[in-house]
Ligand SMILES: Nc1ncnc2c1ncn2[C@@H]1O[C@H](COP(=O)(O)OP(=O)(O)OP(=O)(O)O)[C@@H](O)[C@H]1O
């Protein structure tokens with residue numbers, strides 16, 4: 267089911283939380299809502315679930331007004347970050363809940379419900395845990411119970427609020443791939459909220475970046491990563507160096523960094539800042555170089571270098587293969603020359 | 618909860634414990650013992666006669682009847698108030714929260730007097746009621762009314778604290794799963810609050826049976842008609858029938874002891890559940 271969101275606005279008291287959200291979510295799409303804390307992600311999700319109502323704007327699904335409908339009839343599966351399982355029910359009862367509360371005309375027979383629960387337990391790789399209580403499960407298992415409970419009503423739309431937020435890194439990674447597979451198999455439209463840009467980049471068809479109640483950028487992972495629309499997006503994607511520039515006879519100059527390749531960039535004036543990703547900086551050993559390696563941190567196959575300039579407090583981060591570290595014999599205290607391969611220039615007024 | 622701090626008993630600790638025990642004996646245990654000592658001062662036969670005296674029996678009956686009438690009403694009120702306050706947003710919520718606490722902050726005597734001024738023969742609504750043959754003051758309904766007022770916050774308070782801590786995500790999930798308001802309450806909320814609810818009811822009950830101030834203002838003190846147990850105790854005492862007064866008091870004390878036992882069982886139960 268495609269969801270059409272138009273000019274959605276919402277305030278809590280005097281504070282605007284959503285300011286004109288326009289978003290068209292396609293049928294069977296997996297969309298990630300990404301943004302800093304307080305940017306309105308949960309509020310948007312709650313409006314889609316029918317737990318909150320906007321002050322202005324429309325939400326239509328298949329051409330029908332959704333804001334008219336209470337949460338009970340929208341057919342959405344909802345999963346909160348902290349699971350919100352029914353602690354007094356067994357896992358099987360938790361999953362069966364949505365079927366059991368139906369009125370008699372629409373309620374499946376008991377054995378049909380039990381079969382459905384078994385099927386979901388298997389699907390969630392929770393076989394054999396049906397008789398336990400939520401308190402007796404691990405975090406990852408509880409998360410899957412919450413998902414199974416949401417899926418039992420065969421929702422057309424699945425809404426997940428930081429579904430993996432409370433889990434450790436490895437479980438998170440496994441679960442999100444598994445979620446992607448599940449989404450494809452069941453053919454739902456899924457919207458999930460996350461803080462974790464890596465998670466969004468990895469599994470979402472489309473990423474929507476929210477900032478202070480507005481959509482800052484939307485697009486595929488590549489579009490967003492390769493063409494960030496604003497300094498905000500660049501910063502939000504993380505770990506970017508921000509260095510002030512100088513103008514040298516119409517060319518861009520950056521203190522301590524060779525920036526010759528960047529010369530063709532248009533500059534309005536020299537009140538601009540260059541954003542360079544750590545991976546876009548070349549590091550070459552050079553006894554006359556302007557930078558010194560301060561620390562070396564290991565990131566698996568890659569390494570991150572913190573680089574300092576003489577008589578300057580700015581620290582630049584660079585990222586390179588650990589192979590290069592070995593061949594070039596790079597280590598702490600070594601003098602190096604830095605070269606920028608690419609970067610993006612922003613007028614300081616926009617920062 | 619923090620782990621218990623283990624330390625060897627030093628001088629200060631022992632002194633504090635001794636002070637604690639002595640004070641407890643002096644201020645709590647001694648009066649209770651005196652009650653039973655006095656009640657049985659003239660032997661068991663007299664005690665039995667005192668309890669079985671027509672007026673005392675009536676007082677016991679009226680006290681139980683008051684509890685029977687007031688408890689269900691205050692329980693329903695408490696549930697409804699806690700549910701609306703913790704699960705919904707609406708204008709005037711803070712005002713309602715404060716209003717619920719009013720009976721706690723007003724002296725019961727004042728509560729009784731204000732009922733008298735409202736419903737009494739010289740009061741605001743009283744004359745109209747009397748014209749229509751509805752006599753509320755100095756009768757059993759008056760006792761029900763003021764007791765209800767004075768004890769109304771117990772259940773609500775107990776539940777609001779717990780339900781605020783529990784949040785509303787469970788109910789919200791239930792709603793998206795198709796549960797109606799009633800199903801949400803019965804299947805999701807109630808199982809999570811049942812022990813706190815029982816606890817609140819027990820506290821409320823203790824207060825209902827023991828209420829003196831407000832009831833004494835509105836009951837009219839008609840012997841064998843509008844006297845609850847606490848009033849009966851006072852009446853007997855003023856009649857220089859100390860043994861009879863203490864016999865009646867012993868019934869109240871027994872009720873209090875039963876309440877305490879139930880309360881501590883419940884406390885252990887909820888404590889246990891919180892830990893597991
Ligand atoms: N019920 C509410 N009453 C008042 N303010 C609220 C309410 N819910 C949210 N807000 C405010 O709205 C803003 C957006 O909240 P929201 O929960 O949507 O943020 P979020 O993007 O989900 O943040 P996070 O990543 O921290 O979960 C916040 O400033 C928050 O304080």
Ligand SMILES: [Mg+2]
Pocket residue numbers: 307308309427
């Ligand atoms: Mg949130």
